Amino acid sequence: MAQTKINAGKLVVIGGSSGSLQVIIHILGSLPHDYPIPMLLIIHRAYSNDSMLLDLLVLKSNILVREVEEKEKIVPSCVYLAPADYHVLIEKDESFTLDYSEKLNFSRPSIDVSFISAAAVYGKNLTGILLSGANEDGADGLKEIKEQGGHTIIQHPDEAIVNYMPLQASYKSRIDEVLNTDGISRYLTSLIPA
Amino acid sequence: MQLLLNDMIDRYGYDFTGYSEASLKRRIEYFMIKDRIPDVSKLRSMIIKNPDYFRHLVEEITVNVTEMLRDPLFYKTIREEVLPALATYPFIRVWHAGCSTGEEVYSMAILLKEAGILDKSRLYATDINPLVIEKAKTGIFPASQMRKYSENYIQSGGNNDFSSYYSSNYNLAKFDESLSEKMIFATHNLVADSSFNEFQLILCRNTLIYFDKKLQSRVLELFDHSLDLLGFLGLGAKESLRFSGIESKFKQITPGQKIWRKQK
Numbered sequence: 001m002a003q004t005k006i007n008a009g010k011l012v013v014i015g016g017s018s019g020s021l022q023v024i025i026h027i028l029g030s031l032p033h034d035y036p037i038p039m040l041l042i043i044h045r046a047y048s049n050d051s052m053l054l055d056l057l058v059l060k061s062n063i064l065v066r067e068v069e070e071k072e073k074i075v076p077s078c079v080y081l082a083p084a085d086y087h088v089l090i091e092k093d094e095s096f097t098l099d100y101s102e103k104l105n106f107s108r109p110s111i112d113v114s115f116i117s118a119a120a121v122y123g124k125n126l127t128g129i130l131l132s133g134a135n136e137d138g139a140d141g142l143k144e145i146k147e148q149g150g151h152t153i154i155q156h157p158d159e160a161i162v163n164y165m166p167l168q169a170s171y172k173s174r175i176d177e178v179l180n181t182d183g184i185s186r187y188l189t190s191l192i193p194a
Numbered sequence: 195m196q197l198l199l200n201d202m203i204d205r206y207g208y209d210f211t212g213y214s215e216a217s218l219k220r221r222i223e224y225f226m227i228k229d230r231i232p233d234v235s236k237l238r239s240m241i242i243k244n245p246d247y248f249r250h251l252v253e254e255i256t257v258n259v260t261e262m263l264r265d266p267l268f269y270k271t272i273r274e275e276v277l278p279a280l281a282t283y284p285f286i287r288v289w290h291a292g293c294s295t296g297e298e299v300y301s302m303a304i305l306l307k308e309a310g311i312l313d314k315s316r317l318y319a320t321d322i323n324p325l326v327i328e329k330a331k332t333g334i335f336p337a338s339q340m341r342k343y344s345e346n347y348i349q350s351g352g353n354n355d356f357s358s359y360y361s362s363n364y365n366l367a368k369f370d371e372s373l374s375e376k377m378i379f380a381t382h383n384l385v386a387d388s389s390f391n392e393f394q395l396i397l398c399r400n401t402l403i404y405f406d407k408k409l410q411s412r413v414l415e416l417f418d419h420s421l422d423l424l425g426f427l428g429l430g431a432k433e434s435l436r437f438s439g440i441e442s443k444f445k446q447i448t449p450g451q452k453i454w455r456k457q458k
Contacts, residue, residue: 070432071407083432086403089216097214098432100400101221101257117216 002084009037011074011123013096015111015141017044018132019161021056023181024131028061028079030185035063037076037191040090040118042082042111044133054081067098084111084159105137115141124149127191129184131155133165143173153187156180195219198238205241206248208322209385210255214411228254231298253325257404260294261339263301264399265431266349271451272302273351277309280394286315289393289420291384291413292401293319296330296377302397303373308352312376313451322383329352333369334421337362337368353425384413396421397454400430407437414438418456427454 016024020043045053057065057079065079074080074094082088087109088101115128115138128145130138132155137194142152152175157163159180169175179187195218202208210218220227222237229236241248263269280286287304289297299319301445321327343448358365380392384401396417402410417427418440427435427444437439442456 070403070434071410071437086432089214089220091214091216097216097338099217099220099257099429100259100403101217102259113220117220120216120219 002102005151009127009193011122012037012039012127012129012188012191013042013116013145014039014131015042015113015115015161015165016131016139017107017111017135017165019025019052020155023155023184025060027056027185027188028063028065030182031061031063031188033064034063034077035188035192036076037188038076038078038080040068040074040080040082040088040114041061042088042109042114042138043109044047044107044109044135044137045084053084057081069094070098072096082114085109087113087191089113090121092121094121105135107135109135111138112141116144117148119132119145119148122148122150124151126150127153127187129153129155130166131170132160132162134162135165136168138165139169139172140168142175145186146173146176151176152185153177153179155184176192195222195234195431198222198234198241201238201242202248206245207386208252210385211408212385212412214404215408217257217404218255220451221257225251225254231284256323258294258326258332260297261346262297262335262343263299263346263350264298266346268428268431268451268453269301269346269350270455271306271448272428273305273309275447276395276428276453277305277311278449279424279426281309281311283394284314286311286395287391287393288315288317288344288395288397289391290319291382291396291398291417293321293326293330293379294323295326296379297332297335297398298331298370298378299307299330300335300396303376304347304352305350306376307373308354312320312373315376317377318393319377319379319414322385324381327381331374331377331379333371333374333406334366334368335360337365337367342369384416387408391420392422393420393425394422395426395428397418397428397429398430399411401431402433403430409440418443421456423456425456427456428452429454 064081067083068080088099147154154166278451347356358371447453
């Protein structure tokens with residue numbers, strides 16, 4: 001079990017929609033500033049032009065938070081936020097590519113797009129976490145992460161403010177762990193190499 | 195996939211090898227699912243046999259999502275900082291590289307018209323995909339978008355009634371021919387084709403993101419060669435000149451807005 005966890009800890013991708021923000025804030029606030037594993041956040045936004053989300057996360061997180069930059073290499077101890085109105089893809093050399101193609105599941109950024117792309121690059125070294133939301137975005141992505149050998153987690157539907165998104169994911173594939181917010185924090189902490 | 199890309203070069207002279215692999219792979223996989231093609235070797239044999247099918251593939255794997263006056267503050271900066279400088283020239287040439295279905299070209303024509311300099315301007319609009327060029331020529335866009343475009347227009351500093359620029363017919367909005375008179379549409383492949391004129395303003399927004407770093411640098415050099423001294427280059431919100439060979443020759447005109455001016 002311990003071995004699986006260390007494997008799943010080269011990149012963490014987290015997707016969330018309505019009701020997910022407070023969960024993300026809680027999780028980021030619970031991790032130390034030198035938390036080594038890079039994380040990519042795909043959060044649906046109501047308005048495309050706001051920088052408030054980034055400002056808020058920077059304020060609440062101990063770890064460095066930045067918006068994904070085109071062709072930027074993924075480095076440790078950094079939380080990357082998908083920019084408004086772009087999909088985020090990951091290249092084989094572990095750098096980001098932005099993409100302005102059609103919305104998927106009415107969403108850009110789409111959680112599925114990033115999860116599927118990350119699964120192809122990171123395979124078993126990836127953890128995918130899907131939080132509260134009213135949309136089925138992310139369900140196919142978690143399925144793909146699982147198929148590529150990665151570790152999948154959904155927020156407990158009883159705790160999620162909107163449980164539709166984690167429930168859809170649980171219908172589409174077998175989820176490794178169903179956790180509440182504190183459980184997700186503990187899982188992420190357990191990925192820190194001794 | 196490498197074999198497929200090689201076929202495309204050998205048979206048709208279209209080189210996609212400098213495209214960002216993650217997004218190209220996603221587009222091709224999506225295309226294969228939609229067209230129910232079981233594997234890449236089947237796709238290869240289909241495009242080798244059938245040039246029309248190859249064109250169809252190119253149309254589908256290139257991204258053609260665009261809107262009018264996207265990022266209104268970008269266009270506000272064009273209005274306030276770029277057009278006054280261009281107005282001093284006797285003749286203005288603008289190049290929209292990767293113009294897709296033309297929404298940005300019509301946006302620019304509106305700005306030039308409002309600045310009173312459309313008459314002495316030419317807007318050259320190019321794209322790799324001949325199908326979108328044909329669409330762009332018509333100046334017809336979905337009427338359902340007009341509300342959003344009108345909001346963008348106001349945020350970009352527009353003072354007129356946006357609806358005065360088009361006439362609606364059922365669910366379509368046709369833009370005024372006084373705007374399209376100065377437009378020249380052509381297919382152009384940024385990967386393979388060279389510079390074809392000298393411009394005072396080049397716009398290429400959300401095209402470079404589909405290229406790898408090496409190809410991005412090459413295309414930026416093409417833009418440098420195609421720009422007059424003191425000409426302007428406008429890129430997409432998440433694109434920049436960083437790490438390209440031309441960065442030192444250009445200066446960003448306003449912090450936060452992706453518009454550069456050629457200094458040497």
